[in-house]
Amino acid sequence: MNTPSNPTSIDRTWVNQAIRAIQRESARSADTHLLHVQFSAFPGIDFYFKDEASHPTGSLKHRLARSLFLYALCNGRLKEGMSVVDASSGSTAISEAWFARMLGLTFTAVMPETTSPGKIDAIRALGGICDLTRVGQCTQARAREIAQNGACFLDQFGLAERATDWRGNNNIAESIIGQMEKEKHPIPRHIVCGAGTGGTSATIGRYLRYRMLNTVLTVAEPKGQVFAEGWRDNNRDASVDCWSLIEGIGRQKVEPSFQFDVIDRVIEVEDADAIAAMLVLEGVLGIRYGGSSGTNLIACIELAREMRANNEQGSIVTLLCDRGIRYRETLYDAEWRSQRNIEVDARMRTIRDELGSHC
Incomplete structure (x- = not known):
């Protein structure tokens, strides 16, 4: 009896080597830091900043x-x-x-x-x-x-x-919840992130439900960008003809990765407020971060203000998305801002006053 030969020869040598290389890189990369800050104007409310800029390539991405x-x-x-x-x-x-x-x-x-x-x-x-x-x-x-x-x-x-494993495997949501375990308020009252592709908000929103956590997921969106409009109206065909100065977040059309149903809230932020908050953040943390981090901070302040009004205590977690060095010639350049009529001094004073000491 003749045994039929296998007509197909499969050689996945290079693919296997590539996957192993990426897995080794992941194992070598330590988790990113979760920075804790308390502001005197918000007693009982703990702010946490997930420093995704500390990755080898300098950003959440x-x-x-x-x-x-x-x-x-x-x-x-x-x-x-x-x-x-x-x-x-x-x-x-x-x-x-x-x-x-x-x-x-x-x-x-x-x-x-x-x-x-x-x-x-x-x-x-x-x-x-x-x-x-x-x-x-x-x-x-x-x-x-x-x-x-x-x-x-x-x-x-x-x-x-879909490329990110939202159930775990050291995704950003699993990392945040794990790092919060020993904190005073281990289950965040709020998590705030921006939306560029929509992948981060989808991963966090799904993971919170998977873990049965009642954390509110808020997307901080540049004013006038499409995600806020699309989310409010549940309209995936929404589009805008408005551009933000904050790179990396905010889009003109709803991208496939935006998942409306796992997001609890959207807060829109003016570009000038985001840039001012970015500059204040440098004074708080001693490191420069990009405009999306400033956008997130403004949303966190709004949420903290509401918690204070309701006599709530708890934790708010947000993301530091990338290093400010990438915006040296733009957002951090006073002349560049002046050419675009972006005034930040008064806004920075307002933000500092609202946060209280530590600024």
């Missing part, structure tokens, strides 16, 4: 880039020798360039030409290629065009919420 590469590898979309492309406002692209270099792959970042020079420089320093689009041109459409020539499109906006 390090987790997402790792997940996107693993998702592409495990779905058979990324193979040996392929180039990689994605659409990004900068921070995701920096992290993706870092992982691409680790795997020996060519990476192209499609970004708006208005992206901060510091981000462009960081991508190029990692060996990435920057394909800059003019204002109004769709970066995702351009990335898909490049992918038609054989590149793997990582598609952060389309795949962020």
